[in-house]
Amino acid sequence: MITLYGHELSGNTYKVRLFLELLHLEYEYKPVDLMKGEHKQPPYLALNPFGQVPTLVDGDRVLQDAQAILVYLARKYGGDTWLPTDAVALSQVVRWLSVTAGEVRQGPENARLYHLFGVKAINIERATEKAHLILQQLDDYLSDRSWLELDRPTIADLAVFPYVPWPQMVRLP
Numbered sequence: 001m002i003t004l005y006g007h008e009l010s011g012n013t014y015k016v017r018l019f020l021e022l023l024h025l026e027y028e029y030k031p032v033d034l035m036k037g038e039h040k041q042p043p044y045l046a047l048n049p050f051g052q053v054p055t056l057v058d059g060d061r062v063l064q065d066a067q068a069i070l071v072y073l074a075r076k077y078g079g080d081t082w083l084p085t086d087a088v089a090l091s092q093v094v095r096w097l098s099v100t101a102g103e104v105r106q107g108p109e110n111a112r113l114y115h116l117f118g119v120k121a122i123n124i125e126r127a128t129e130k131a132h133l134i135l136q137q138l139d140d141y142l143s144d145r146s147w148l149e150l151d152r153p154t155i156a157d158l159a160v161f162p163y164v165p166w167p168q169m170v171r172l173p
């Protein structure tokens, strides 16, 4: 039995949910009320001490962090397709998990937090500058290919995608 804890406006939740759907896995979705601070209360902190969504529970295993969850699901349920084992190919895919946790988070993800959720602690000038930089990099890189690596969809695409289109598009159905 798989349970996903998340929030409907969270891109990190979105990428995991998208992957669960693509893998045709049955799961229960449990919304966490971020606006009311449910993610900082002891019951949820017991699952995710960082107090963040998403968290995935698969049987007695509890997993945190969207990228780590994508890796887990790919390896456990996705065969070699979504996450290759070959040294070079694996490194190519993991590179993008790193880019999403670095450049994408510092740029478009933070800009979205600032504009959509009013998180004023974010330095919006810096986030905007970084967003322009990584979006231009992605534009250039994807100008002659359809997928980030291996000429096919991998978890690299799932990890990077949600914070790249115009933020309002990133909503769960």
Ligand SMILES: N[C@@H](CCC(=O)N[C@@H](CS)C(=O)NCC(=O)O)C(=O)O
Pocket: 009, 010, 011, 012, 013, 034, 039, 051, 052, 053, 054, 064, 065, 066, 067
């Ligand atoms: N590295 C984590 C980051 C998760 C994250 O930042 N989640 C946001 C929602 S997209 C969150 O829970 N924010 C609430 C908070 O940090 O207090 C991941 O990739 O899952």
